[in-house]
Amino acid sequence: TQSTRPQRLLGAVQKKATRGNPRSVIQTIDQFCRQREWAMNVGDEKGCILDSVVTETNPTTVLELGTYCGYSTVRIASLLPPQARLITLEFNPDFARIARQVITWAGVQDKVELVEGASGDLIPKMKAQFGVNTFDLVFLDHWKDRYLPDTKLMEECGLLKKGSILLADNVICPGTPDYLEYVRNSPRYQSQYFKSHLEYTKVEDGLEKSVFLG
Ligand SMILES: O=C(CSCCNC(=O)c1cc(-c2ccc(F)cc2)cc(O)c1O)c1ccc(O)c(O)c1
Numbered sequence: 029t030q031s032t033r034p035q036r037l038l039g040a041v042q043k044k045a046t047r048g049n050p051r052s053v054i055q056t057i058d059q060f061c062r063q064r065e066w067a068m069n070v071g072d073e074k075g076c077i078l079d080s081v082v083t084e085t086n087p088t089t090v091l092e093l094g095t096y097c098g099y100s101t102v103r104i105a106s107l108l109p110p111q112a113r114l115i116t117l118e119f120n121p122d123f124a125r126i127a128r129q130v131i132t133w134a135g136v137q138d139k140v141e142l143v144e145g146a147s148g149d150l151i152p153k154m155k156a157q158f159g160v161n162t163f164d165l166v167f168l169d170h171w172k173d174r175y176l177p178d179t180k181l182m183e184e185c186g187l188l189k190k191g192s193i194l195l196a197d198n199v200i201c202p203g204t205p206d207y208l209e210y211v212r213n214s215p216r217y218q219s220q221y222f223k224s225h226l227e228y229t230k231v232e233d234g235l236e237k238s239v240f241l242g
Pocket residue numbers: 068069070093094095096117118119120145146147148169170171172174197198201202226227
């Protein structure tokens with residue numbers, strides 16, 4: 029039977045990356061995506077912007093919406109202080125199965141909780157079921173038409189506090205027009221656009237960083 033792209037990406041990681049070395053896993057995935065097959069990881073260019081936002085936020089509780097193969101999960105987790113934790117939500121069980129193995133290969137599994145399911149169902153359970161108070165940082169990278177409803181849901185569930193950071197991938201390509209309009213016009217957010225490119229291409233894309241003002 030045919031292998032899937034995530035399976036081939038995992039194969040490259042297990043063949044070429046050093047166990048327990050997150051940077052080596054990231055480099056291997058970026059090389060695979062540049063030289064073999066494009067895949068929808070945030071990538072190295074936007075990944076550097078993600079790294080800088082994570083380090084300046086210095087978060088203790090992070091939520092990632094959309095795990096895919098775990099590339100950004102590994103990038104974020106590798107920058108977290110020892111007690112910090114990252115909850116990542118993935119809708120697709122095949123993606124989740126691959127991501128768990130990438131996360132473990134990188135050695136960051138102790139900082140990561142991967143939960144399978146739809147963000148719309150899981151976000152309302154964060155406090156009661158996952159013991160979360162509020163999130164310091166949220167990385168949005170799942171279905172592009174879920175960014176806005178899930179942001180409103182996080183507000184309603186009291187998961188954002190004054191100073192919480194939302195960082196959204198793909199606000200240009202594939203694009204999240206309703207989300208952008210909301211965070212750029214709402215008095216409850218201070219937004220900033222980081223111009224970049226769609227992973228592994230010359231197509232314009234960018235990250236939108238929005239601070240929740242309470
Ligand atoms: O993670 C998922 C599955 S959807 C994957 C989202 N990502 C994309 O679609 C995505 C796509 C592209 C892209 C593709 C083709 C192009 F020609 C150009 C760009 C790039 C990206 O960087 C992306 O992130 C999930 C769904 C529901 C949930 O409720 C949940 O929690 C999670």
